[in-house]
Each structure stands twice: as C-alpha cells, then as structure tokens.
Amino acid sequence: MSDDRLVLTHGCSLSNLPLFVAVGEGLFADEGLQVVAPYFDDISSTAELLATGVADVGTAAFTQPLIDAFRPDPPVMVAGSGLMGISVLTRNPMTDAAALAGRPVGTFRTDPMEVLLHDVLAAGGLRMSDVELCYFDILTDAIDAWRAGELDALSLAEPFAGRVRAAGGHVLSDGTELWGDPFPDTTLVVSAKFLRERPEQVRAAIRAMLRADEFIAADLSAAIRHAAEFYPGFGHDELLSAARRQPTRVDIRDMVSAVFGRWDTLRSLDLVPDGAAAPVDAVMFDLLNDEINAQHAKETAR
Secondary structure, three states: OOOOOOOEEEEHHHHHHHHHHHHHOOHHHHHOOOOEOOOEEOOHHHHHHHHHOOOEEEEEOOOOHHHOOOOOOOOEEEEEEEEEEEEEOOOOOOOOOOOOOOOOOOOOOOOHHHHHHHHHHOOOOHHHHHOOEEOOOEEEHHHHHOOOOOOOEEEEEEEEHHHHHOOOOOOEOOOHHHHOOOEEEEEEEEEEEHHHHHHHHHHHHHHHHHHHHHHHHHOOOHOOOOOHOOOOOOOOHHHHHHHHOOOEOOOOHHHHHHOOOOHHHHHHHOOOOOOOOHHHHHHHOHHHHHHHHHHHHHHHHH
C-alpha cells in the first residue's frame, strides 16, 4: 500500500453503506484521504486484507476485532457502520431451532452469521455439531445451494437475506430476541499500528463516516446508489428495502456490551484462544467520542 492511498477493506453486507457513501460522495477525499474500495464477494476478504497489511482501514464484522485480537497487529474497532440485518432463514416455517437437528444448514465461518446461527441453535438446545453444517466463503454460492434445495436453513445478511425471504424463505431469527434491539453488525476498524502511528487519519476517516451517516439519514434513496456497484444484480428498490432492515449507525458508543456479549460464543466456536479473557483493547471509541463532542461544540457555538 502506498503512503498516500488507503485500500479500504469492507464486508459484503449492506451494513457497509456508510463506507460506500463516504467513497462515492467524496467525503473521505474532503477529509484529505485518498482511498480505493475494491469489490469483494468473499466473506474472508476483510480479515485477510487486514491481516496481511494490504488494508489498514475499513469496515468489518463486529466480531472480527475480537477474533483477531491476538494477532501481532490486530484490528481495533473505532466506530460503527451498520446495525442488525442478519437472519437465520429456514425453508419451512418453524418456531423452534430444535427442528433443524440433523438437517443441512449453511453459514459463513468467523462471521456474525455463524455466531448468530450458533446462538439460535443453542436457544433450541442444539450444538453446531447437531446439524449438518455447510460452510461457504462466497454469498452467491450459498444462495445457489439454497435454490438447489441443498439447505434446510441458511444464515444470511442483507441484501441477500431479503432476496431469499422474498423467494419463500422463513425467518427463524433476526437476532434481536437474543442479542438485543439494536445490535451492531458492521463496524469501522483500523489496524493497531495505523491507529498508533496515524491517529489524525483515523479521526478523518471517522469524520467521513459520520458525515456519510448524516447523508444516509437525510436521503436513503440517494445514498443507495453508491452501493449499487457492490451488489450486481440487485435493483434500487431491492437495496432500499434491505437498507431499511439494516440501518446505519456510526455512533455505537452505547453498544460495547453487545460486542463483548458474544465472547462466550466465539470461544464455543473455537474462534478465539480457549481460556483467554475478552480483549478490552479491541474496542477503542475515544476518537469517536472526541469527534462527536467536537461536532456538538461547533453546533452549540453557531
């Protein structure tokens, strides 16, 4: 990565919308940041780009900073991006996850979609080993398997969850009954080294994301056009409906407990070291707090 251009990693769900808007509306550029946001369809791309140092900034699943906290240069959560919008969907209507015992179920390793599936099954008295797990890396592969009748349940995020639901899928859980309403899905992360060495650029990225959140709140329909290139095959109205089910929020200072509340599940899934304590340094909202306070001070002074 060159010193003057930042590669922005991001996930595949619509909860990355503030990043897409900040790029498309030139909000990062307004803050003096030269950025590029490539297209990804592989769920693991975000973690790999952060781990290899190709990207130092981006949006990632809220569980990623916890999972990667023990790496030499771990990602640190510095702000939010989008809320909720993930579901466990079933082919046939059901109210108890226990009915999935022995059935083929699709999900995505290390993602909140897997974490939610674990907790939904646990609420039904099942372990992950009690179902026939099918792991996918690419979202379209999972949807193809669903359409082919190979899965009885599938955990997905918007806008993909909405498409499966529109085609007849049933919502077993949207996470709110287990994790609270709302809960974070995607967050803004930076590498620990980048945060330590270039805090002003982190502040600039946070400001751009906060402005993007305001833009989205003012005109969601206009904001959605910046997401279109990242979701080929999805129409404007389809993305607009999905965005309403997965609202954006950059200020998630009140959701720290929701983040760390998933720690035991990550341990159960063997995604973090056994016996390790939750890494409190994985979340650092000091700069977000400073920027919001500075914003409020400016508004008060007017």
